[in-house]
Amino acid sequence: MDTAMYFRLMGKLNARRNSLTEQSEKGFTLIELLVVVIIIGILAAIAIPIFIGVQNGAKESAVKSDLTNAKTAYVAAYTQFGSDATVTVPSGSITPTTTVGTTTFGALGATASVPNYAAGAGPTLKAGSTWTSFCIAATSPDTGKTFHISDSTGVASGVC
Template identity: 45%
Template sequence: MIRSITEALARKRSELGRKEKGFTLIELLVVVIIIGILAAIAIPIFLGQQDSAKDGGVKSDLATAKIAVVSYFTDGATVAPTFDAAAGTGLAKYGFAKSDNTLSIAFKTPAPAASGTAFCIDGVSKSSGATKFRITDSTGVTAGVCP
């Protein structure tokens, strides 16, 4: 009797062992390779999106700086403004605050125009290429630096 029970259990275990199958090493390697390929495609695209966002932040900062500079000169100022938020003479009271994506902003005044004060503002992005942009009193944001 014990022998028949033991044989029945052995048969049942051998049947279960044959039914349980896992992934082979080749199947697992194929999955890992596919994940690696997808990561190789997605990571550069993600980094490019970050750089675009940082460049967009600088463009926004330059547009805000232009409005602040025009307000500054409209109040009757005759000297170049500063972008230092800590200084009381800066453009903070005119609504300008540099974002974290902007590496630097510099005010440059070319020869005064006949009608008003001409100016140019440079901005440098914290993107991987440290992209440079400029804005003048008469134009919008463009790539490059002030002359």
């Protein structure tokens, strides 16, 4: 056997052996995969509570917006129908479909952006309110927090 042919054959075998070992080393090890899964789990554990907090904040903002709309509608009703400052408005839940006198708050622009208010949890006019001195409260159905708005203040946390 000729030495040139021997080296040529050995060179081809060596090249084939090297290509086989390179192909078998192209995957991920189990440790690398576990590290990636653990990192994704840690990121999810951080991100999910933040997302829920932002979501709850948005739901509370919707309740605050509903209270502002109810106050605007209430003042519009007084301006349009209640020129007598001694008129006492009916107590109870005021929603966009509740009638006050001959008009509804919905007709005056009090729209509900929270579609799932529980019974009595929507914007509620507190007993003893008058056209010029009133307080409206609402509770978020998702977080359970209560907010109120009055004739002289904006939206605040807590009950009237």
